[in-house]
Amino acid sequence: MLDLTPKTLADRKALRINPCKTCQPVGALYAALGVHRCMPHSHGSQGCVSYHRTFLTRHFKEPAIAASSSFTEGASVFGGGANLRAAVKNIFDVYDPDIIAVHTTCLSETIGDDLNAYILEMDIPDDKLVVHANTPSYVGSHVTGYANMVAGFIRYLADPRAPKGDRIAVFPGFVNPGDIRELKHLLARMGKDFIMFPDQCGVMDAPMKGVYEMYPDGGTPIDDVRALGGCRHVYALGHAASEEPADVLDKKCRVPNTVLPLPVGVAATDAFVMAVAAGGAVPEDIEDERGRLLDLMLDVNPHLHERKLAIFGDPDTVAGLTAFALELGMHPKFVITGTPGEAFVHRTEDILAGYGVGDCTVKAASDLFELHQMVKNHPVDLLVGSSYGKQIAKAEDIPFVRLGFPILDRYAHSYMPMVGYRGAMRIVELLAGAIMDRYDRDCADEDLEAVM
Amino acid sequence: MDVKTEILGKYNAKVFKSRRDHILQVEAGEDGKVQEIAANTRAIPGIMTNRGCCYAGCKGVVVGPIRDAVTITHGPIGCGFYSWGTRRNKARAGEDGKNFIQYCFSTDMQESDIVFGGDKKLRQAIKEAVDIFHPKAIFICSTCPVGLIGDDIHAVAAEAEKTYGILCQAFSCEGYKGVSQSGGHHIANNGLMKRVIGSSDQAPAGKHSLNLLGEYNIGGDGWEVERLLAAIGYEVVSVFTGNGSVADIARSHKADLNLVQCHRSINYVAEMMKAAYGTSWLKVNFIGIESVCQSLRDIAAFFDDPEIARRTEEVIAAELADVAPEMERLKERLSGKTAALFVGGSRSHHYQFLLRDLGVTTVLAGYEFAHRDDYEGREVIPDIKEDADSKNIETLEIVQDPKRYRVFLSPERYEELRRTMELERYSGMIRDMPDGSYVVDDLNHFETEMFAKALKPDIFFSGIKDKYVLQKGGTLSRQLHSYDYSGPYAGFRGAVIFGRDLVMGCYAPAWSMVIPPWKAAPSSNQQPPDEKGRNEGTAGGPSDA
Structure with a gap:
């Protein structure tokens, strides 16, 4: 697999090979x-x-x-x-x-x-x-x-004359319906009246009922898009996907906004929850969700501690996964996106610096050929990204977790969250599962343990 | 009201006029006369067609599968990205170790390249590809903006060829050219004919040699066909282009016979090779048990060698013995079912034979990007009026190659064989379709829904874009572009795999559970799935009858 990729890093100015973005x-x-x-x-x-x-x-x-x-x-x-x-x-x-x-x-x-x-x-x-x-x-x-x-x-x-009310708006970012459902769950538990925009729930995860509907129940109603102009505040998740629309709404309708990282992992979800709570109490059951996640993170710590990983994909997703990997005690070595823009690099380097990690390569406008070459030179324990990572994973025999976009070769991912405390639990299950499966596959018979 | 009238009734005047002649119900004509259908005309803006573009036909279909060339998409990133590893044209590296199928190469044009021209970046990209990979050939496929800003990709290619001493061929296959993928096939065929075919005179080693044209090795189909041909004793010189190589295509003119599987995408090469080198072509179909047997026997008749004839019958007998019992069992499960087929430019025809082997009747078939000859037979070609769009695709003037031109068959034998087999002719799909069935060209989203409701086919073979439209509506849909990640479907063994896949889909237990028990009619509420795997009273799921 990818046998023609040399180990020696190639200097390229013009040729994009195995892209990590599309148009x-x-x-x-x-x-x-x-x-x-x-x-x-x-x-x-x-x-x-x-x-x-x-x-x-x-x-x-x-x-x-x-x-x-x-x-x-x-x-x-x-x-x-x-x-x-x-x-x-x-x-x-x-x-x-x-x-x-x-x-x-x-x-x-x-x-x-x-x-x-x-x-x-x-x-x-x-x-x-x-x-x-x-x-x-x-x-x-x-x-x-x-x-x-x-x-x-x-x-x-968006209507600048829309009556101002107590409603908030949430821009979920470029995520799956499963993520949007998770965000809605958090918002509902906090008792918020909100507009989710855009909202692919019900459209890109429509239930099977035996009848095809071109416009299924789902999607942000047009009246709600108009009503964005009257919202009290916008929470825009993911800088790359949501900052621009939040700015446009501010300019047009004077709706203030908070741009937050995609709520992946503990700190980013905390930030989202606290921002939305706006000084109010966070309900106990959300705190319990968080507590269960922290419990799991401590349980799984021995299996993830200091594990080196490479993460690739879209800027907001990759930044979120990097932050969560650090929270899990893992060691990101390569973090790349194909989307151009140095802001991603600065933000991600700040996150890494917060955990004292200084030897991680962070790149925007990169591609999977470059990532592969880097991984060949500095092997990692785990690869995280879209379906196209499977080639590198196979070539270098690295455990691989599919998270992000696009995932073309697996099922059920779009129903499942990556965001929120429960999404983080799913990520832990995927990461630890991949690493532990690999251990079981490779270990000597006498080392295969029933309990780990 | 019949379904055609119902569909057309929903259209406004302009769409009505544009669609009217693309839909017909098959009626047996007098003296074998075939009904005329409109095809290869412009897609209608706003009407959700399944068609792709010229680039998809050139890079995606014909050029992309060639394994030992670096194919650089010159354009913004999307086109190269979407055609990367998504078509299932399988390839293994040859002896030289070169297999670029796992790679996507693009110039990833940025705004400044659009403003100031992209040829500099293309030149640099070629240099980098040569430095890193040392390929023996580079193909360049252009996308929409390249043609608009006027990058001279052919000049860049010629220059690179001089600089690096390797084959470098550019294809101006901008997406807006022509009306569908079809224009791209033609452009790709022209490029291969101009620059690759005939560029090496290495002779075949075997006594009987042939090329497999229009076989893209989806799901490994080409390998299965090659296995059969090798077992009989043929040497397959080249395959156009599944797992194909520049090295093999270069010497394809040395083969005795061209087999044409996908007529639409490769008939130009077949015709041009006939004109330049005298190579005969034979329309074959390796999909379906009866069709494979017929095709193998036709090939044997062409070579007229008793040893080959004997081996052909031995191979057929051995393969049949292998698959017959299971085909019989599969047929029992599938008999009486109906199917609709809407694929690219030949499969909707080919698969009707395999479905017939399994007792399944075709009620609707059509092509995305076919021409009238694919429907009605090649004899209509002189009557097809050229329009502005088809004129934009170059037709090469082919001259006979004085040194390499050779004719395999005597004139008498040629005439004799033309009467018994599809030698340098193709009779099209409509002739093989049952009376009363429908033929639709460029079937769109709305028509798919309408036909699915009106004809209620048990199985709808189509592509990924409408797969889930049909599935949500309760019709089993199988992708016939990608085989739903299964295959091979060609040959004897492929027929069995295909049959198993249909049984698997038709009898999936989930069909019977779509309606929750609290909503189902009381009589069927408690009923377990019957032997055939579904409850009466469920909406959806292929019907048993």
Whole structure:
């Protein structure tokens, strides 16, 4: 496996090998699936949306709907306005969504299609909406695409005149429905009236009932997106995914925000809980959840202590997992993301410094080829990341835990949380399980223990 | 109201006009005349098609599986990423140890590359690929913005070829070209024909040699077919392109016969090799027991060698003896079921034979990106009107290679064989479909739902994008692009694996539990799953009848 990857680190300026990111539009599509009765729409050639739908379906094992402007060579020369107009009419006629969320592609961005103007001039039925976000594939990554689409909804819909109330809003970040359910659980236990936006629960984990529904029960209602403008406060989780939309909401509707790391592990979940409690009491049952997690962390400590690990994936997820690994007494050696942006590096290095770890390589805009080369030179005990890590894990025979996005080769992950105290317990089970299974596999017969 | 009328009735005038001629119900015509269907036309904006793009057809389908070349996607990161390790075109390194299938190479273009041009970055990327991997060939596949900003990838390739002394071929397969993946197949075929095929004259070692065209080794299909061909005594010179190699494709013109499995994606190479080198091609189908037997016998007839004929019958007999008992058992479980097939550009035809072997009737079939000849047979090609989109894809002018041109069959034998087998002809899918069944080109999301409701097929073979749409609606859906991570499905053994997968899907215990007992009708409430694995009264699940 990956036999052609040399151990000697290669200096590369141009060639990306085995990427650890993908393009903006797929993130925009995923964000749009978190709005109720929304049809995501890709303004580009139909190949883009075909790949994106395929990719999301493979991760979630759920239908991921989206339409395309289906550019041909003519549209690429003369502009995609006519294609978008035809698409919007056809989508409302045939699929009848309440809202269409258009995102751009490298194709439509390169030719300079002006989506603002197209949408302004378009015939849109009275009770229907069309919004858009600019997501050129040559900027950022799928995570920025997600952030841009969330911000796009806010630009179009959040209502500055919405009545101010006591409601809070939570931007969950680029996470699975299982994570969003966990966040909702915490918020509900704390008795908060909240808007979760976007919210893919019910859409990307729709139950099997024997009937296909194009717009299942789920997704943030459009009225709630409007009502964001009246929220008392926004808790934006994950800097890469949620900071931009929170800023946009602040600028447009003067809703103050707190940007928090994705609540992965103890400290980050504590921070989320305390921020949301806003000085009020934290309910006892949440404290008990936390207590059970701490109990588990102490129980499992001998098996994870000082274990070296490499973590890769999206910036917010990777930062969260790094922090939690440190809390577990583990030793992160390599932490990389493919998404460009040095802010991730600084934040992660701060977390590491807090635990006195100075020998961990942290990189943004990296790729899995580079990670593999580094791991070849400095072996680790555990690899954590998306499905594509399985190649490195097999090549170097490293125990491997799948966490993050995309996971294309396993089932049930999207239902399960990574965030919150209970999500952290699941992470512990995965990490310790992988390491202990490896011990059992490799140890001498006389060392195989019934009790560990 | 029939389902076609019902579907078209829901469309606005423009969509109605665009879709009307892409849907037909099969009626046996007089004198074997086949109904005409519209195909290979533009997708309709906003209508959720399953189609991909030109890049997907070129890089994803044809060029990508070649194992010993570094294929660099020139563009932003997405396209290269999505086509990395997701198609199940299996490959093993050859003697040179080169297998790049596990790798994704991209120039990961950034905004500055779009503004100032990406050729500098491409040049540097090639240099890095050469320095790190020392490949003997580099392919470059371009994505949408590359064509728009006018990067001259062909000049970069020519320059790299001089600098590094290796084959470097660029494919201008921008996603917006053509109307589907199909344009990309053609561009890939042209590139291979121009630069790779005929570039080595190393002769086959065996007496009877052939190439396997349009076989992408999904789930290991190509290996299973090669096993059969080797057992009979053929030398497979090259495979286009599953587990294929530049080294083998370079000398493919030395083979005596081209076997064409996927007609749509590779018929251009077959025709061009015929014109340039005189190589005959034969349409084969290695999917389905009867079809494999027929194809093997056709190949033997082509070579007209008693030893080969004897070996062919021996291999068929031995393979049949191996699989017949289990095929019989599988057929018992599946007989009477109905199927819909919607795949790319040949499988919807091929799998009808295998389904027939298992007692399953096809009620609907169609292609994502086929042309009229895939439906109606190649004889309609002269009647297909060129439109602006197809004109944008280059058609190569092929001249006969004076040194290498050779004809295997005598003119008399050629004419004789053309009457009995699909030698340099293809009769298309519609002829093999039952009366009353439906043929739909570029079936879309809405039509999938409507047809599933109207025809209630027990099994819907399609791709990942609509798999869960169908499953949620209670229809078993099996991916026929990726075989749902199973396979091989080709050959005799593959037929058994396919049959087992269908039985597994049809009789999954979960189907019978979809409706909670507190909502089920009282009569079926307490009933355990019957022998066939499902309760009456459940919504969903393939029906037994």
